[in-house]
Amino acid sequence: MPDLHEEFKNSRFFHEARIDRRSVDALIGIAAGLTADESINQKEAVFLKRWIENNLTHLNDPIVNILYRRLDDMLSDGILDPEESEELLSLLKQFTGTSEEASMPFSAPTSLPLNYPPPIVAWREQTFILTGTMAYGPRKHCEALITERGGRIGASISKKVNFLIIGSIGNEQWMHTSYGLKIKKAVELREAGTPIAIISEEHWQRTLFG
Structure with missing residues (x-):
């Protein structure tokens, strides 16, 4: 057969x-x-x-x-x-x-305005905002890791925010996405002298897990 x-x-x-x-x-x-x-x-x-x-x-x-x-x-x-x-x-x-491109739909965000060198991440009494999609897992799980260490989760980008964490999963057109608006606002505050640090998820994870 x-x-x-x-x-x-x-x-x-x-x-x-x-x-x-x-x-x-x-x-x-x-x-x-x-x-x-x-x-x-x-x-x-x-x-x-x-x-x-x-x-x-x-x-x-x-x-x-x-x-x-x-x-x-x-x-x-x-x-x-x-x-x-x-x-x-x-x-x-x-x-x-990026569905019209031949590459995979997701790619690492490029040309992000991260603080360089990456700053030391303090936790207690510091306010964090997460934007984009976190490779680690759902946002609520990532936020729990911060609050367990004494940090706070902010509601929106403002002068009271200490750290903006950008998720590792994004696309190259980040400036035109909803999470790109948070990055743009954070950059404007930073350039005006507000001590807000823009960091990658990778740096955030290294601080958490070594």
């Missing part, structure tokens, strides 16, 4: 990588549709998680895995709260931000 699986694999009409690429392109299209109204609700998040489970979890692709793990964590308690909804919207907008 012929091995139909091998026959398909060897067929010029069957190309697994191309099928996977189509699935990733479909995911980008779905993400673009979900973010079109500038909001993500729980029903949409559940739909997206199930779609990835049914179509893409076999890829073992780091980009898809990040998105899936975030969705799984956000929905683990059965509720997508407003903060998680905002983070998911930002994550999906980044995912679709």
Whole structure:
């Protein structure tokens, strides 16, 4: 009996990588549709998680895995709260931000106005704001690491903020994204003499974990 699986694999009409690429392109299209109204609700998040489970979890692709793990964590308690909804919207907008390029949707942010050399990060009585998408995990987990060490989480960029931490996952068009507005405001304050430090997630993690 012929091995139909091998026959398909060897067929010029069957190309697994191309099928996977189509699935990733479909995911980008779905993400673009979900973010079109500038909001993500729980029903949409559940739909997206199930779609990835049914179509893409076999890829073992780091980009898809990040998105899936975030969705799984956000929905683990059965509720997508407003903060998680905002983070998911930002994550999906980044995912679709470079969809016309041949490279992966996510890339490391470039040309960021980080403090150089990176400053010593103090914790107690210092105010932090996180922006962008953190590779470490959901924003609420990152914020918990700060508050456990005596730091505070700010509500918005102001003269009272000591550190702005930029997540490692972004795209090269950061100046045109919502999180880029926070960076721009922090740069303006820094140039005006406010002692606010703009640091990378990598530097933040080194300070935490050595």
